[in-house]
Amino acid sequence: MITSPIWLPVTLAAGAMQAWRTAVQRRVGKSLSVNGAGLVRYLYGLPFALIMLAAYHALAAPxxxxxxxxxxxxxxxxxxxxxxxxxxxxxxxxxxxxFVVGTAYSKTEAVQAALFSAVLLHDHLSVLSWAGIALGVIGVMVLATGGRPTAPAAFVRALGERAALYGIASGTVFALAVIAIRRTTFEVGTPDHILAALVTLAATVGLQTFLQGGYVLLRERGQMTRVLASWRVSGQVGLLSSVGSACWFTGFATAPVALVRIVGQVEVAFTMAFAHFYLGERMARSEVAGLLIVAVGVVLALWGAR
Incomplete structure (x- = not known):
């Protein structure tokens, strides 16, 4: 159920912010462990999440x-x-x-979110929206395989590679996480969806900072020093993460998870742009083709949601 038209512009903004944040975070991550790079997002994002919540409450929802x-x-x-x-x-x-392939595999989250939300949240989509989901998955698979013709058996074997397994698993867990986040926003006693999203964001990032920060201190103490030393770039990660998450959470609070994630696939376009211009990775023709397929899928999903 769509409760506010704000979901569309904030979802598009969220896709741009997430792609930008992931690109910057990957550069920071070259000197950090997986857990250290993950902590950067929460530790440096928490102050911005609290500032956004306090400012919105004071100015727009006193x-x-x-x-x-x-x-x-x-x-x-x-x-x-x-x-x-x-x-x-x-x-x-x-x-x-x-960078692009890892993100592409994780984008199977869109179809997984659609299936999980249909079962767990009873969200219903039109036939056109489901067609958009299917095209989106095809598009990200074109990106993931580099556009190379692949026999079914070879494709199955490719899905057994670590990059594919990690990416698909990431999509599964992200899909379940966003469903939990949408339910969390329902538990905030206010009709203001933006305020509910910001309250949820501040609480979520606070928990994440405590949990992952505690793990790094206990198990990878040397990483904490590196995380703190990287504050110049990590501060950018925190800002982009908080603003992007505020947009995602507002989208989840105002529209079905599946629809938000389908439209959120435009992140792939931003990811390709950042990979090309920021990280210096070359863009192949197959990536352009995959992007066009994803774009058509997003248009179909939007048409079906009218």
Whole structure:
């Protein structure tokens, strides 16, 4: 159920921010472990999340703070842990393949989110939206295989490679995490969807900082020094992460998870742009073809949601 038209512009903004943040984070991650690189997103994102919440509450939604429902923290914890695990899996996929391919495999999250939300949240999509999902998956698979003709048996074997397994697993966990986050926003006692999203964001990032920060201190103490020393670039990661997450959370609070994630596939276009201009990776014709297929899928999904 779509409760506000704001979901579309914030979802497009979220895709751009996430691609930008991931590109910057990958550059920071070259000197950090998987857990250290993941911590950067939360540790440096928390101050910005709190500032956005305080500013919005003071300027746009003054008054008493909303009451949190009994299931707020359980769902918030599930979403926080899910995002940590999924982010680490995505970074591990990057270690096994190039930036665009790792992201492409993780984009199977769109179809997984559609299936999970249909079962768990009873979200219903039109036939056109499902067609858009299918095209989106085909598009990201074209990106993942580099456009090379692949026999079915070879394709199955390719899915057994580490980059594919990590990417697909990342998509699965991300899909479940965003469903938990959407449920968390329902537990914030306010009709203001943006305020509910920002409250959920601040709580989620706070939990993630505590959990992953505690793990790094206990198991990889040397990484904490590197994380703190990288503050110039890591601060950018934190800012982009918080703004992007605020947009994602607002989208989840105002529209079905599946629809937000389908449209969010435009992140692939931004990812390709950042990979080409920021990371210096060359763009192949097959990547352009895959991008066009994804774009058609997004258009179909939007048409079906009218």
């Amino acid at each position: 008054g008493a703070w909303p009451v949190l429902g009994a299931q707020f923290w359980p769902f918030c914890l599930a979403g926080a842990v899910g995002q940590i695990v999924a982010t680490n899996l995505l970074l591990m996929a990057f270690d096994e393949g190039n």
